[in-house]
Amino acid sequence: MAFFLTPEVIQNESYTFSPDWWGLGCLIFEMIQGQSPFRKRKERVKREEVDRRVREDQEEYSDKFSEEAKDICRQLLAKDPKERLGCQGRGAIEVKQHPIFRNINFKRLEANMLDPPFSPDPRAVYCKDVLDIEQFSTVKGVNLDPTDDDFYHKFVTGSVSIPWQNEMIEMECFKEINVYETDGTGFFYRLFRREASASAPATVRGGGG
Template identity: 45%
Template structure:
């Protein structure tokens, strides 16, 4: 389908005033999560608040996610996209986001993105720890399959990490 050109004024009006419609494929939890992220009033919008992502982490959409296991690389993702595949029904949907056009990172970009790696530990060391499976040895799971206490916060619930990424969190 050809792209429809929308004037900036109309686009702004749509963003600020119109409700978003969701396909039937959206579960109630995913619809609620999207609506919370897209809340028109910034004070009520779900997101990073008070130096924490707890509002996002505790949303019902993520009730089955073990954040500690995810951060330590112990969970297998349900889907790993192939970076060479276009997952759009129509190539026109890709538009300006296409990597085919090539994006060259300069030194400043590279240094900036390196901070997102996974903490202050050297990358080769992190890779070695992941490859050896040491994270599985560090936490002994209970016989009933329940998460060990050291993976939970003081309240018995999973605690949010106190470091940038949680990967090299030592207690």
């Protein structure tokens, strides 16, 4: 899931699980609309503007949303975490009891006993036609032939699209771990120091006998 900042995170307020429910709301919205609630598809906007939208703007819903889908998104994307679905004392129970999930047996789902409505083939390229590829690739004029089909059937590349990488860079969500400081506060400094300590040979102390 893309990384989504919540109003309370942006404003440096204390929080527990409230960003998780906000993230679920963003995920549901994006799965239906095909774009983030606070940034349009292919829109280039500064991080500060995205933060402002998250804090102040009300997300807009197209006719792709059913009334129940609108309702759960609005409740999960409530600006005030105290009013957010999942944050009113009963946690996940509040979310599971929303009407949009009325036909889901969560006990069977958690036991892995339900078949998903759609299982993507990791070896396939999902697009209605070649032009769809241009929606998420910077490479234009893409043509798939039988050789390409054979290639995709052999293995999964696991590649991350360049536009997605650029979005992560712009949002600076990895900024903290990219700082390497020698004063002991940097993420990698602490990590490598622990690894070095763990891999250091033990000192043998023995007494004369």
